[in-house]
Amino acid sequence: MQLELTELKGNKGLLAAFSSAVTSGAVPHTWIIEGPDGSGRHTFASLFCRVMMCEGETRPCGVCGNCKRAAGGHVDVHYIVPLKSENKTVGVGEIRALREEVYINPTSARCKVYIVEDAEAVTPQGQNALLKLAEEPPENVYFILLTHNRHGLLPTLVSRAVCYSMEPLSEADARAVLGKVRGADEVKTETAIRLSGGFVGAAKSFLKGETLAAGIAAAEKFLNALAEGDEYALMMTFSALPDSREKARSLLTAIAAAVAEAVRVKAGVPNASKLPIEAAERKAASAVGYQTLVNVYEYVTAAENDIAAYVNVNAAVTELTVKVAAARRENK
Numbered sequence: 231m232q233l234e235l236t237e238l239k240g241n242k243g244l245l246a247a248f249s250s251a252v253t254s255g256a257v258p259h260t261w262i263i264e265g266p267d268g269s270g271r272h273t274f275a276s277l278f279c280r281v282m283m284c285e286g287e288t289r290p291c292g293v294c295g296n297c298k299r300a301a302g303g304h305v306d307v308h309y310i311v312p313l314k315s316e317n318k319t320v321g322v323g324e325i326r327a328l329r330e331e332v333y334i335n336p337t338s339a340r341c342k343v344y345i346v347e348d349a350e351a352v353t354p355q356g357q358n359a360l361l362k363l364a365e366e367p368p369e370n371v372y373f374i375l376l377t378h379n380r381h382g383l384l385p386t387l388v389s390r391a392v393c394y395s396m397e398p399l400s401e402a403d404a405r406a407v408l409g410k411v412r413g414a415d416e417v418k419t420e421t422a423i424r425l426s427g428g429f430v431g432a433a434k435s436f437l438k439g440e441t442l443a444a445g446i447a448a449a450e451k452f453l454n455a456l457a458e459g460d461e462y463a464l465m466m467t468f469s470a471l472p473d474s475r476e477k478a479r480s481l482l483t484a485i486a487a488a489v490a491e492a493v494r495v496k497a498g499v500p501n502a503s504k505l506p507i508e509a510a511e512r513k514a515a516s517a518v519g520y521q522t523l524v525n526v527y528e529y530v531t532a533a534e535n536d537i538a539a540y541v542n543v544n545a546a547v548t549e550l551t552v553k554v555a556a557a558r559r560e561n562k
């Protein structure tokens with residue numbers, strides 16, 4: 231049996247672990263895969279299902295019935311999607327019901343895979359019930375918990391699973407993947423890679439529609455307000471963030487990328503500025519102290535993570551505004 235895992239780019243640690251687990255025949259039953267939207271978590275989950283279920287010599291072969299169905303809707307691949315449930319969460323009741331179901335044999339493949347989307351949205355009691363399953367899983371059942379942030383999961387659950395964070399791609403890899411996006415010129419592609427921090431799926435969504443322009447505009451407004459120490463303008467930048475969690479988050483990702491470049495400009499790194507807002511980056515770098523820029527970067531990424539972990543968008547943004555304004559006043 232051979233494995234063909236090149237579909238998932240980068241992420242060598244995760245792929246090596248998966249590959250040696252499959253080869254040795256001892257595949258862990260519970261996997262936690264952490265990362266932002268567009269970082270490849272679903273690509274891994276899909277690859278996992280096809281490798282585990284494929285009947286070909288080289289797995290996944292892509293042509294056997296299991297491979298084909300696993301790419302669409304396989305009867306032995308089960309999705310648990312808390313945010314699509316009525317209460318936007320999955321509780322202990324649902325997981326307990328699962329407890330009976332998991333012991334039923336697979337219908338057509340040699341194993342069953344349960345994929346939990348947004349695992350951090352499962353209630354703590356539900357996670358506890360999941361933990362019981364993870365502790366004594368049926369032989370041929372696997373769980374893949376996808377999460378934006380493992381800190382939203384019970385530590386006991388994390389400790390029972392193998393846990394991987396999706397890694398951003400190198401710029402060269404990201405460029406190779408994004409080279410295939412239709413209608414994206416080199417400058418746009420480069421900007422999208424920068425703004426997404428190397429997560430190709432996120433870069434793709436930046437390239438779609440108006441998101442790229444919106445990200446650049448928000449980042450530029452933020453840097454100008456920061457440079458001028460204009461608290462009202464800072465507040466306006468954040469209060470203009472959309473209510474949609476994903477959109478707000480992608481704008482914060484863009485702001486964080488721009489602040490990171492301003493930090494590098496301040497540190498005198500040559501060619502640090504690659505986003506098309508060099509003037510604003512230079513202005514912020516010259517008006518704001520190094521430590522303050524670093525702190526601001528941390529506050530923005532913390533807000534981004536909070537929003538990913540389902541903290542209320544308004545609450546996260548309000549806290550961010552207060553922290554950034556205070557840091558700017560101190561300016562060190």
Ligand SMILES: [Zn+2]
Nearest residue numbers: 284291294297
């Ligand atoms: Zn196959």
